[in-house]
Amino acid sequence: MLEKDRERGSSVGLQVPKLSGAPVRRTLRVALLGAAMLVLAGCSEADQHQIRNLAMPDRATAEGPFTYELWKWAWVAAMVTGVIVWGLIGYAVVKFRRRSDDEVPRQTRYNLPLEVFYTIAPVLMCVVFFFHTVRVQDEITNIDPQPDMTVEVMGQQWTWTFNHGVGEQDTTADGEETFAYDEYVYESGDGNEIPTLWLPVDQTIQFNLHSPDVIHDFGVPAFLTKLDVIPGRVNKLQVTPTVIGRYAGKCYELCGVSHSRMLFNVEVVSQADYDAHLEELAAAGQTADAPLLGGSFVNDQAGLDDESEGSNE
Numbered sequence: 001m002l003e004k005d006r007e008r009g010s011s012v013g014l015q016v017p018k019l020s021g022a023p024v025r026r027t028l029r030v031a032l033l034g035a036a037m038l039v040l041a042g043c044s045e046a047d048q049h050q051i052r053n054l055a056m057p058d059r060a061t062a063e064g065p066f067t068y069e070l071w072k073w074a075w076v077a078a079m080v081t082g083v084i085v086w087g088l089i090g091y092a093v094v095k096f097r098r099r100s101d102d103e104v105p106r107q108t109r110y111n112l113p114l115e116v117f118y119t120i121a122p123v124l125m126c127v128v129f130f131f132h133t134v135r136v137q138d139e140i141t142n143i144d145p146q147p148d149m150t151v152e153v154m155g156q157q158w159t160w161t162f163n164h165g166v167g168e169q170d171t172t173a174d175g176e177e178t179f180a181y182d183e184y185v186y187e188s189g190d191g192n193e194i195p196t197l198w199l200p201v202d203q204t205i206q207f208n209l210h211s212p213d214v215i216h217d218f219g220v221p222a223f224l225t226k227l228d229v230i231p232g233r234v235n236k237l238q239v240t241p242t243v244i245g246r247y248a249g250k251c252y253e254l255c256g257v258s259h260s261r262m263l264f265n266v267e268v269v270s271q272a273d274y275d276a277h278l279e280e281l282a283a284a285g286q287t288a289d290a291p292l293l294g295g296s297f298v299n300d301q302a303g304l305d306d307e308s309e310g311s312n313e
């Protein structure tokens with residue numbers, strides 16, 4: 001090719017404007033260093049903790065580590081895949097680059113071993129992910145027929161009621177027609193205040209989940225588990241909190257206009273503190289013979305009263 005053509009930029013392919021190399025590289029290096037320092041300086045103690053935890057909360061239950069391990073190994077698998085793919089891209093870019101302007105690199109098609117590899121490798125990965133997902137799911141949804149205690153949880157637009165049993169637990173109760181205790185104390189949230197779910201540490205607690213209206217989802221991030229709350233059926237979730245502390249819980253299912261306010265606190269305490277709290281609730285008159293499962297206020301929202309509803313009369 002003529003030198004003149006090359007200068008005019010008329011040759012095949014992209015022409016990068018010529019810059020003198022050394023100062024540009026130096027500027028680039030300084031800029032990169034500056035950016036890296038800014039990013040690292042922005043990493044607070046909390047950020048670093050988050051990075052070590054791969055953005056997961058600290059595990060506060062006996063079941064949490066199962067979820068965390070699955071999460072961690074999924075990251076490892078993704079990173080290994082990423083490194084292989086980036087490596088292959090980099091290798092191909094460098095190895096098969098065009099070495100002069102008037103050369104078209106050798107074109108390769110139909111590489112059978114490569115095609116077999118990139119068909120089988122993803123299938124194998126899916127099989128391994130599937131296997132471990134099912135294994136962890138079985139572990140997390142496993143229901144011990146003899147839990148230490150049962151809490152009847154009611155999620156209703158847009159707050160929660162927690163019914164704690166008092167006295168002996170009857171583990172044959174199904175949580176639908178029959179309940180595990182003869183007496184309950186309860187704690188309920190309202191539009192102004194979110195409720196607190198008190199739990200004793202190191203006890204296997206069964207949550208029977210009830211909804212009188214729409215689908216909600218009961219979950220505590222630090223417990224690394226959650227479960228849908230579905231009207232017309234009672235879902236059961238068992239958790240064993242292992243760390244005393246205060247946690248945040250929430251509804252995980254978009255359930256209506258005030259879904260974002262459907263929060264609750266969790267207070268994991270010693271058995272003695274738990275018993276004392278139940279006595280406080282009883283002293284405040286928050287007692288019932290059967291768990292409060294909502295329903296009576298569902299249709300009382302502004303604008304939804306029965307008279308104003310379209311009727312045929």
Ligand SMILES: [Cu+2]
Binds near residue numbers: 254
């Ligand atoms: Cu909800």
